[in-house]
Amino acid sequence: MVRDFPTGNYRFIPAVFQYSSGAAADSGFEVERVRFDKLLPLAEGFAQAAKYIQAAGRPLTSFCACELRSPAAFTEDGFRIFNQHYVKTLAEWKIFDGTVNPVARSNVCPEIDPPSEPSFYAFSFTRPGAGAIPSFVIAGGAELRGGSGTYPERIVRYNDLSPDAMKEKVRFTVGSMEERLGEFGLGWKDTTAVQAYTVHDFHPVIVDELVRRGAMRSGLTWHFARPPVVDLEFEMDCRRVARETAI
Template sequence: MPVQPFPAGNYRFIPAVFQYSSGAAADPGFEVERVRFDSLLPLAEGFAQAAAYIEAAGRPLTSFCACELRSPGAFTEDGFRAFNQHYVKTLAEWGIFDGTVNPVARSNVCPEIDPPAEPSFYAFSFTRPADSRPPSFVIAGGAELRGGSGSYPERIVRYRDPSPDALKEKVRFTVASMEERLAEFGYTWRDATAVQAYTVHDFHAHVADELVRRGAMRSGLTWHFARPPVVDLEFEMDCRRVARETVV
Protein backbone atom coordinates (compact mmCIF):
# COMPACT_ATOMS: atom_id res chain seq x y z
CA MET A 1 0.00 0.00 0.00
CA PRO A 2 1.22 3.53 -0.71
CA VAL A 3 2.37 5.90 2.00
CA GLN A 4 -0.58 7.50 3.81
CA PRO A 5 -0.80 10.78 5.72
CA PHE A 6 -1.62 11.06 9.41
CA PRO A 7 -2.36 14.79 9.74
CA ALA A 8 -3.23 14.57 13.44
CA GLY A 9 0.35 13.53 14.17
CA ASN A 10 2.12 15.61 11.50
CA TYR A 11 3.61 12.52 9.89
CA ARG A 12 3.00 10.00 7.16
CA PHE A 13 3.32 6.23 7.39
CA ILE A 14 3.63 2.96 5.50
CA PRO A 15 0.48 0.90 6.21
CA ALA A 16 1.11 -2.64 7.43
CA VAL A 17 -0.96 -4.52 10.02
CA PHE A 18 -3.30 -3.49 12.84
CA GLN A 19 -0.56 -3.55 15.48
CA TYR A 20 1.96 -1.29 13.74
CA SER A 21 3.00 0.44 10.54
CA SER A 22 6.18 -0.32 8.60
CA GLY A 23 7.54 3.18 9.16
CA ALA A 24 6.72 6.80 10.00
CA ALA A 25 8.24 9.99 8.54
CA ALA A 26 7.76 13.54 9.77
CA ASP A 27 5.90 16.00 7.57
CA PRO A 28 7.73 19.07 6.21
CA GLY A 29 8.19 21.59 9.01
CA PHE A 30 8.41 18.83 11.62
CA GLU A 31 11.06 16.45 12.94
CA VAL A 32 11.11 13.19 14.86
CA GLU A 33 12.51 13.23 18.37
CA ARG A 34 13.52 9.90 19.92
CA VAL A 35 13.39 9.46 23.69
CA ARG A 36 15.06 6.43 25.32
CA PHE A 37 14.37 5.42 28.89
CA ASP A 38 17.50 4.83 30.97
CA SER A 39 15.74 1.83 32.51
CA LEU A 40 13.02 -0.33 30.98
CA LEU A 41 9.52 0.69 32.07
CA PRO A 42 6.49 -1.64 32.16
CA LEU A 43 4.10 -0.97 29.29
CA ALA A 44 1.51 1.07 31.21
CA GLU A 45 4.17 3.16 32.99
CA GLY A 46 6.03 3.68 29.71
CA PHE A 47 2.92 4.96 28.01
CA ALA A 48 2.26 7.29 30.96
CA GLN A 49 5.81 8.67 30.91
CA ALA A 50 5.67 9.11 27.14
CA ALA A 51 2.38 11.00 27.42
CA ALA A 52 3.83 13.30 30.10
CA TYR A 53 6.95 14.01 27.99
CA ILE A 54 4.99 14.67 24.81
CA GLU A 55 2.51 16.98 26.54
CA ALA A 56 5.34 18.84 28.31
CA ALA A 57 6.78 19.50 24.84
CA GLY A 58 3.49 21.12 23.88
CA ARG A 59 2.54 18.35 21.49
CA PRO A 60 -0.66 16.29 21.17
CA LEU A 61 -0.57 12.60 21.97
CA THR A 62 -1.32 11.93 18.31
CA SER A 63 2.27 13.03 17.56
CA PHE A 64 3.44 9.67 19.01
CA CYS A 65 4.87 7.98 15.91
CA ALA A 66 7.11 5.08 16.96
CA CYS A 67 8.08 2.92 19.92
CA GLU A 68 10.67 0.31 20.83
CA LEU A 69 9.54 -2.41 23.21
CA ARG A 70 11.20 -5.27 25.09
CA SER A 71 9.38 -8.48 26.01
CA PRO A 72 10.21 -11.37 28.39
CA GLY A 73 10.39 -13.97 25.63
CA ALA A 74 9.30 -14.80 22.12
CA PHE A 75 5.56 -15.18 21.61
CA THR A 76 3.68 -17.91 19.82
CA GLU A 77 1.71 -16.59 16.85
CA ASP A 78 -1.51 -16.59 18.92
CA GLY A 79 0.24 -15.06 21.92
CA PHE A 80 1.64 -12.27 19.76
CA ARG A 81 -1.86 -11.50 18.46
CA ALA A 82 -3.25 -11.34 22.00
CA PHE A 83 -0.45 -9.01 23.14
CA ASN A 84 -1.04 -6.69 20.21
CA GLN A 85 -4.77 -6.47 20.85
CA HIS A 86 -3.94 -5.25 24.35
CA TYR A 87 -1.17 -2.89 23.17
CA VAL A 88 -3.34 -0.99 20.67
CA LYS A 89 -5.95 -0.07 23.30
CA THR A 90 -3.83 2.86 24.52
CA LEU A 91 -3.22 4.04 20.95
CA ALA A 92 -6.99 4.01 20.42
CA GLU A 93 -7.49 6.07 23.59
CA TRP A 94 -4.93 8.58 22.28
CA GLY A 95 -6.82 8.98 18.99
CA ILE A 96 -4.12 7.25 16.93
CA PHE A 97 -5.50 3.77 16.20
CA ASP A 98 -8.95 3.79 14.59
CA GLY A 99 -9.63 0.10 15.03
CA THR A 100 -8.20 -0.84 11.65
CA VAL A 101 -5.27 1.35 10.63
CA ASN A 102 -2.28 1.97 12.92
CA PRO A 103 0.28 4.62 11.83
CA VAL A 104 2.77 3.96 14.66
CA ALA A 105 6.04 2.21 13.72
CA ARG A 106 7.31 -0.34 16.23
CA SER A 107 10.09 -2.71 17.21
CA ASN A 108 9.44 -5.33 19.90
CA VAL A 109 12.27 -7.72 20.73
CA CYS A 110 13.22 -10.12 23.50
CA PRO A 111 16.54 -9.71 25.35
CA GLU A 112 18.24 -13.09 25.66
CA ILE A 113 19.97 -12.14 28.93
CA ASP A 114 18.27 -10.27 31.81
CA PRO A 115 14.91 -9.84 30.06
CA PRO A 116 12.15 -7.75 31.65
CA ALA A 117 9.49 -9.49 33.73
CA GLU A 118 6.75 -8.08 31.50
CA PRO A 119 6.49 -6.24 28.17
CA SER A 120 8.26 -2.90 28.64
CA PHE A 121 9.21 0.35 26.94
CA TYR A 122 12.77 0.93 25.76
CA ALA A 123 12.19 4.08 23.68
CA PHE A 124 9.55 6.09 21.84
CA SER A 125 9.48 8.79 19.17
CA PHE A 126 7.16 11.69 18.41
CA THR A 127 6.99 14.62 16.02
CA ARG A 128 7.60 18.26 16.87
CA PRO A 129 7.91 21.49 14.85
CA ALA A 130 11.35 22.15 13.36
CA ASP A 131 12.83 24.86 11.16
CA SER A 132 15.04 23.88 8.23
CA ARG A 133 15.58 20.34 9.48
CA PRO A 134 16.41 17.53 7.03
CA PRO A 135 13.78 14.79 6.72
CA SER A 136 13.46 12.45 9.71
CA PHE A 137 11.88 9.03 10.00
CA VAL A 138 11.70 5.75 11.88
CA ILE A 139 11.53 2.43 10.00
CA ALA A 140 9.82 -0.28 12.01
CA GLY A 141 11.49 -3.52 12.99
CA GLY A 142 11.40 -6.23 10.37
CA ALA A 143 12.63 -9.83 10.38
CA GLU A 144 13.09 -12.64 7.87
CA LEU A 145 9.34 -12.97 7.33
CA ARG A 146 7.86 -12.91 3.83
CA GLY A 147 4.61 -11.06 3.22
CA GLY A 148 1.34 -12.83 2.58
CA SER A 149 -1.48 -14.49 4.48
CA GLY A 150 0.17 -17.80 5.36
CA SER A 151 1.25 -18.84 8.85
CA TYR A 152 4.61 -17.79 10.24
CA PRO A 153 6.22 -21.21 9.55
CA GLU A 154 5.11 -20.88 5.92
CA ARG A 155 6.57 -17.39 5.55
CA ILE A 156 9.81 -17.50 7.57
CA VAL A 157 12.93 -17.56 5.39
CA ARG A 158 14.79 -20.87 5.90
CA TYR A 159 12.40 -21.91 8.66
CA ARG A 160 14.18 -23.55 11.62
CA ASP A 161 17.43 -23.68 9.70
CA PRO A 162 20.29 -22.40 11.92
CA SER A 163 23.08 -23.06 9.41
CA PRO A 164 25.52 -20.28 8.44
CA ASP A 165 24.16 -20.29 4.91
CA ALA A 166 20.60 -19.91 6.19
CA LEU A 167 21.62 -17.03 8.47
CA LYS A 168 23.20 -15.26 5.50
CA GLU A 169 19.94 -15.59 3.59
CA LYS A 170 17.96 -14.32 6.59
CA VAL A 171 20.24 -11.28 6.93
CA ARG A 172 20.08 -10.56 3.20
CA PHE A 173 16.28 -10.76 3.17
CA THR A 174 15.95 -8.48 6.20
CA VAL A 175 18.34 -5.85 4.83
CA ALA A 176 16.40 -5.86 1.55
CA SER A 177 13.11 -5.38 3.40
CA MET A 178 14.58 -2.34 5.18
CA GLU A 179 15.63 -0.96 1.80
CA GLU A 180 12.11 -1.43 0.46
CA ARG A 181 10.63 0.48 3.39
CA LEU A 182 13.15 3.29 3.02
CA ALA A 183 12.32 3.49 -0.68
CA GLU A 184 8.61 3.91 0.11
CA PHE A 185 9.53 7.28 1.64
CA GLY A 186 12.05 8.06 -1.10
CA TYR A 187 15.08 7.39 1.11
CA THR A 188 18.09 5.07 1.06
CA TRP A 189 20.64 3.85 3.62
CA ARG A 190 22.50 7.09 2.96
CA ASP A 191 19.73 8.94 4.80
CA ALA A 192 19.82 6.81 7.97
CA THR A 193 21.59 8.08 11.07
CA ALA A 194 21.20 4.84 13.08
CA VAL A 195 20.75 1.16 12.30
CA GLN A 196 19.96 -1.57 14.84
CA ALA A 197 20.13 -5.36 14.56
CA TYR A 198 18.55 -7.91 16.90
CA THR A 199 19.77 -11.50 17.02
CA VAL A 200 21.50 -13.99 19.31
CA HIS A 201 23.44 -15.46 16.39
CA ASP A 202 26.93 -14.50 15.28
CA PHE A 203 26.35 -12.77 11.94
CA HIS A 204 29.82 -11.22 11.68
CA ALA A 205 30.72 -13.32 8.63
CA HIS A 206 27.92 -11.63 6.68
CA VAL A 207 28.44 -8.04 7.81
CA ALA A 208 30.81 -6.95 5.03
CA ASP A 209 28.80 -8.20 2.06
CA GLU A 210 25.23 -7.95 3.34
CA LEU A 211 25.47 -4.69 5.33
CA VAL A 212 28.62 -2.64 4.71
CA ARG A 213 28.76 -3.03 0.91
CA ARG A 214 25.08 -2.16 0.64
CA GLY A 215 25.60 1.06 2.61
CA ALA A 216 23.65 0.01 5.69
CA MET A 217 26.50 0.79 8.10
CA ARG A 218 27.30 4.34 7.04
CA SER A 219 26.60 5.39 10.65
CA GLY A 220 27.70 2.12 12.24
CA LEU A 221 25.50 -0.60 13.67
CA THR A 222 24.03 -1.20 17.12
CA TRP A 223 23.66 -4.92 17.89
CA HIS A 224 21.16 -5.86 20.59
CA PHE A 225 21.58 -9.41 21.91
CA ALA A 226 17.89 -10.15 21.61
CA ARG A 227 15.48 -12.31 19.67
CA PRO A 228 12.67 -11.14 17.39
CA PRO A 229 9.24 -11.27 19.09
CA VAL A 230 7.85 -14.45 17.47
CA VAL A 231 9.18 -17.99 17.99
CA ASP A 232 11.48 -19.21 15.17
CA LEU A 233 12.37 -15.75 13.81
CA GLU A 234 16.13 -15.26 14.16
CA PHE A 235 17.18 -11.85 12.80
CA GLU A 236 15.54 -8.41 12.94
CA MET A 237 16.55 -4.87 12.04
CA ASP A 238 15.25 -1.32 12.18
CA CYS A 239 16.69 2.08 11.26
CA ARG A 240 15.98 5.77 11.59
CA ARG A 241 17.03 9.30 10.75
CA VAL A 242 16.66 11.38 13.91
CA ALA A 243 18.64 14.50 14.76
CA ARG A 244 17.31 14.90 18.28
CA GLU A 245 17.73 11.97 20.71
CA THR A 246 17.31 12.14 24.48
CA VAL A 247 17.81 9.71 27.36
CA VAL A 248 15.51 10.18 30.36
Protein backbone atom coordinates in the same frame (compact mmCIF):
# COMPACT_ATOMS: atom_id res chain seq x y z
CA MET B 1 1.62 3.36 -0.59
CA VAL B 2 2.49 6.04 1.97
CA ARG B 3 -0.45 7.62 3.80
CA ASP B 4 -0.77 10.86 5.73
CA PHE B 5 -1.53 11.13 9.43
CA PRO B 6 -2.12 14.90 9.64
CA THR B 7 -3.05 15.06 13.32
CA GLY B 8 0.38 13.62 14.13
CA ASN B 9 2.27 15.66 11.49
CA TYR B 10 3.75 12.56 9.88
CA ARG B 11 3.34 10.10 7.05
CA PHE B 12 3.42 6.32 7.42
CA ILE B 13 3.67 3.06 5.51
CA PRO B 14 0.53 1.01 6.21
CA ALA B 15 1.16 -2.55 7.39
CA VAL B 16 -0.88 -4.49 9.98
CA PHE B 17 -3.20 -3.44 12.80
CA GLN B 18 -0.48 -3.49 15.45
CA TYR B 19 2.02 -1.20 13.71
CA SER B 20 3.06 0.53 10.49
CA SER B 21 6.23 -0.24 8.57
CA GLY B 22 7.59 3.25 9.15
CA ALA B 23 6.79 6.86 9.98
CA ALA B 24 8.35 10.06 8.56
CA ALA B 25 7.83 13.62 9.78
CA ASP B 26 5.98 16.07 7.56
CA SER B 27 7.71 19.13 6.14
CA GLY B 28 8.27 21.64 8.94
CA PHE B 29 8.49 18.89 11.58
CA GLU B 30 11.15 16.53 12.87
CA VAL B 31 11.28 13.31 14.88
CA GLU B 32 12.66 13.24 18.42
CA ARG B 33 13.58 9.90 19.98
CA VAL B 34 13.45 9.46 23.74
CA ARG B 35 15.08 6.44 25.40
CA PHE B 36 14.31 5.43 28.97
CA ASP B 37 17.36 4.90 31.16
CA LYS B 38 15.68 1.77 32.50
CA LEU B 39 12.89 -0.32 31.05
CA LEU B 40 9.40 0.71 32.11
CA PRO B 41 6.36 -1.60 32.15
CA LEU B 42 4.03 -0.92 29.24
CA ALA B 43 1.43 1.14 31.13
CA GLU B 44 4.07 3.20 32.93
CA GLY B 45 5.98 3.72 29.70
CA PHE B 46 2.89 5.04 27.95
CA ALA B 47 2.22 7.35 30.89
CA GLN B 48 5.76 8.74 30.89
CA ALA B 49 5.69 9.16 27.12
CA ALA B 50 2.43 11.10 27.39
CA LYS B 51 3.91 13.32 30.08
CA TYR B 52 7.02 14.06 28.02
CA ILE B 53 5.11 14.72 24.79
CA GLN B 54 2.62 17.05 26.46
CA ALA B 55 5.41 18.91 28.28
CA ALA B 56 6.93 19.56 24.86
CA GLY B 57 3.66 21.20 23.83
CA ARG B 58 2.72 18.41 21.45
CA PRO B 59 -0.50 16.40 21.12
CA LEU B 60 -0.48 12.70 21.91
CA THR B 61 -1.20 12.05 18.24
CA SER B 62 2.40 13.11 17.53
CA PHE B 63 3.53 9.74 19.00
CA CYS B 64 4.95 8.04 15.90
CA ALA B 65 7.15 5.12 16.97
CA CYS B 66 8.12 2.97 19.93
CA GLU B 67 10.68 0.34 20.85
CA LEU B 68 9.53 -2.37 23.23
CA ARG B 69 11.16 -5.22 25.11
CA SER B 70 9.34 -8.45 26.02
CA PRO B 71 10.21 -11.32 28.39
CA ALA B 72 10.41 -13.98 25.67
CA ALA B 73 9.36 -14.66 22.10
CA PHE B 74 5.63 -15.09 21.64
CA THR B 75 3.76 -17.84 19.88
CA GLU B 76 1.80 -16.59 16.90
CA ASP B 77 -1.43 -16.57 18.96
CA GLY B 78 0.32 -15.00 21.95
CA PHE B 79 1.67 -12.21 19.77
CA ARG B 80 -1.83 -11.49 18.46
CA ILE B 81 -3.24 -11.30 22.01
CA PHE B 82 -0.43 -8.98 23.13
CA ASN B 83 -1.00 -6.67 20.18
CA GLN B 84 -4.71 -6.44 20.85
CA HIS B 85 -3.84 -5.18 24.33
CA TYR B 86 -1.09 -2.83 23.11
CA VAL B 87 -3.28 -0.94 20.65
CA LYS B 88 -5.87 -0.03 23.28
CA THR B 89 -3.79 2.93 24.47
CA LEU B 90 -3.20 4.09 20.90
CA ALA B 91 -6.95 4.04 20.37
CA GLU B 92 -7.45 6.13 23.52
CA TRP B 93 -4.90 8.61 22.15
CA LYS B 94 -6.88 8.88 18.88
CA ILE B 95 -4.04 7.32 16.89
CA PHE B 96 -5.37 3.84 16.13
CA ASP B 97 -8.82 3.93 14.55
CA GLY B 98 -9.57 0.25 15.00
CA THR B 99 -8.16 -0.73 11.63
CA VAL B 100 -5.19 1.42 10.61
CA ASN B 101 -2.21 2.02 12.89
CA PRO B 102 0.34 4.70 11.82
CA VAL B 103 2.83 4.03 14.65
CA ALA B 104 6.08 2.27 13.73
CA ARG B 105 7.34 -0.29 16.26
CA SER B 106 10.08 -2.68 17.23
CA ASN B 107 9.42 -5.29 19.92
CA VAL B 108 12.26 -7.66 20.76
CA CYS B 109 13.21 -10.04 23.55
CA PRO B 110 16.54 -9.66 25.41
CA GLU B 111 18.20 -13.05 25.77
CA ILE B 112 19.94 -12.06 29.02
CA ASP B 113 18.23 -10.21 31.90
CA PRO B 114 14.87 -9.80 30.14
CA PRO B 115 12.06 -7.76 31.70
CA SER B 116 9.39 -9.59 33.65
CA GLU B 117 6.66 -8.07 31.49
CA PRO B 118 6.41 -6.20 28.15
CA SER B 119 8.19 -2.88 28.64
CA PHE B 120 9.17 0.37 26.95
CA TYR B 121 12.75 0.95 25.81
CA ALA B 122 12.19 4.11 23.72
CA PHE B 123 9.60 6.13 21.85
CA SER B 124 9.56 8.82 19.17
CA PHE B 125 7.29 11.74 18.39
CA THR B 126 7.13 14.67 15.99
CA ARG B 127 7.80 18.28 16.89
CA PRO B 128 8.28 21.49 14.88
CA GLY B 129 11.59 21.64 13.08
CA ALA B 130 13.00 21.90 9.60
CA GLY B 131 15.66 19.68 8.14
CA ALA B 132 16.88 19.28 4.58
CA ILE B 133 16.22 15.52 4.84
CA PRO B 134 13.04 14.19 6.48
CA SER B 135 13.49 12.47 9.84
CA PHE B 136 11.90 9.06 10.19
CA VAL B 137 11.73 5.73 11.99
CA ILE B 138 11.55 2.46 10.06
CA ALA B 139 9.82 -0.27 12.05
CA GLY B 140 11.52 -3.49 13.03
CA GLY B 141 11.41 -6.20 10.42
CA ALA B 142 12.66 -9.80 10.41
CA GLU B 143 13.10 -12.60 7.88
CA LEU B 144 9.36 -12.97 7.35
CA ARG B 145 7.84 -12.91 3.88
CA GLY B 146 4.59 -11.02 3.36
CA GLY B 147 1.32 -12.54 2.28
CA SER B 148 -0.97 -15.11 3.82
CA GLY B 149 0.07 -18.23 5.66
CA THR B 150 1.43 -19.07 9.08
CA TYR B 151 4.75 -17.81 10.36
CA PRO B 152 6.51 -21.16 9.69
CA GLU B 153 5.27 -21.00 6.11
CA ARG B 154 6.62 -17.47 5.60
CA ILE B 155 9.90 -17.49 7.56
CA VAL B 156 12.96 -17.46 5.32
CA ARG B 157 14.89 -20.72 5.77
CA TYR B 158 12.62 -21.82 8.60
CA ASN B 159 14.41 -23.65 11.43
CA ASP B 160 17.71 -23.46 9.55
CA LEU B 161 20.65 -21.82 11.36
CA SER B 162 23.38 -22.88 8.96
CA PRO B 163 25.80 -20.16 7.79
CA ASP B 164 24.14 -20.09 4.37
CA ALA B 165 20.69 -19.76 5.95
CA MET B 166 21.79 -16.91 8.21
CA LYS B 167 23.21 -15.10 5.19
CA GLU B 168 19.87 -15.45 3.41
CA LYS B 169 17.94 -14.29 6.49
CA VAL B 170 20.14 -11.20 6.88
CA ARG B 171 19.99 -10.44 3.15
CA PHE B 172 16.20 -10.66 3.15
CA THR B 173 15.90 -8.41 6.21
CA VAL B 174 18.29 -5.78 4.86
CA GLY B 175 16.30 -5.83 1.62
CA SER B 176 13.07 -5.25 3.55
CA MET B 177 14.61 -2.21 5.23
CA GLU B 178 15.65 -0.87 1.82
CA GLU B 179 12.12 -1.33 0.48
CA ARG B 180 10.64 0.58 3.41
CA LEU B 181 13.18 3.39 3.06
CA GLY B 182 12.35 3.51 -0.64
CA GLU B 183 8.67 4.08 0.14
CA PHE B 184 9.72 7.47 1.55
CA GLY B 185 12.13 8.09 -1.34
CA LEU B 186 15.10 7.51 0.97
CA GLY B 187 18.01 5.10 1.34
CA TRP B 188 20.76 4.03 3.72
CA LYS B 189 22.59 7.30 3.06
CA ASP B 190 19.77 9.09 4.86
CA THR B 191 19.95 7.07 8.10
CA THR B 192 21.65 8.17 11.30
CA ALA B 193 21.27 4.87 13.18
CA VAL B 194 20.74 1.18 12.38
CA GLN B 195 19.98 -1.55 14.92
CA ALA B 196 20.15 -5.34 14.63
CA TYR B 197 18.56 -7.90 16.95
CA THR B 198 19.76 -11.49 17.08
CA VAL B 199 21.43 -13.98 19.40
CA HIS B 200 23.37 -15.54 16.52
CA ASP B 201 26.79 -14.66 15.14
CA PHE B 202 26.19 -12.77 11.90
CA HIS B 203 29.70 -11.34 11.57
CA PRO B 204 30.56 -13.52 8.53
CA VAL B 205 27.94 -11.71 6.42
CA ILE B 206 28.33 -8.15 7.74
CA VAL B 207 30.74 -6.94 5.04
CA ASP B 208 28.75 -8.11 2.02
CA GLU B 209 25.20 -7.77 3.33
CA LEU B 210 25.49 -4.57 5.40
CA VAL B 211 28.71 -2.61 4.85
CA ARG B 212 28.86 -2.86 1.05
CA ARG B 213 25.17 -1.99 0.78
CA GLY B 214 25.68 1.18 2.83
CA ALA B 215 23.68 0.11 5.86
CA MET B 216 26.54 0.84 8.27
CA ARG B 217 27.32 4.42 7.26
CA SER B 218 26.69 5.43 10.90
CA GLY B 219 27.80 2.13 12.42
CA LEU B 220 25.56 -0.61 13.76
CA THR B 221 24.06 -1.20 17.21
CA TRP B 222 23.67 -4.91 17.95
CA HIS B 223 21.18 -5.86 20.66
CA PHE B 224 21.56 -9.41 21.98
CA ALA B 225 17.85 -10.10 21.66
CA ARG B 226 15.44 -12.26 19.73
CA PRO B 227 12.67 -11.08 17.40
CA PRO B 228 9.22 -11.18 19.03
CA VAL B 229 7.87 -14.40 17.51
CA VAL B 230 9.21 -17.92 18.02
CA ASP B 231 11.55 -19.14 15.23
CA LEU B 232 12.38 -15.71 13.83
CA GLU B 233 16.13 -15.23 14.17
CA PHE B 234 17.20 -11.81 12.84
CA GLU B 235 15.56 -8.38 12.98
CA MET B 236 16.57 -4.83 12.09
CA ASP B 237 15.27 -1.28 12.24
CA CYS B 238 16.71 2.10 11.30
CA ARG B 239 16.05 5.79 11.68
CA ARG B 240 17.04 9.38 11.08
CA VAL B 241 16.18 11.63 14.00
CA ALA B 242 17.10 15.23 14.68
CA ARG B 243 17.29 14.80 18.44
CA GLU B 244 17.87 11.88 20.82
CA THR B 245 17.32 12.13 24.56
CA ALA B 246 17.72 9.67 27.45
CA ILE B 247 15.51 10.15 30.50
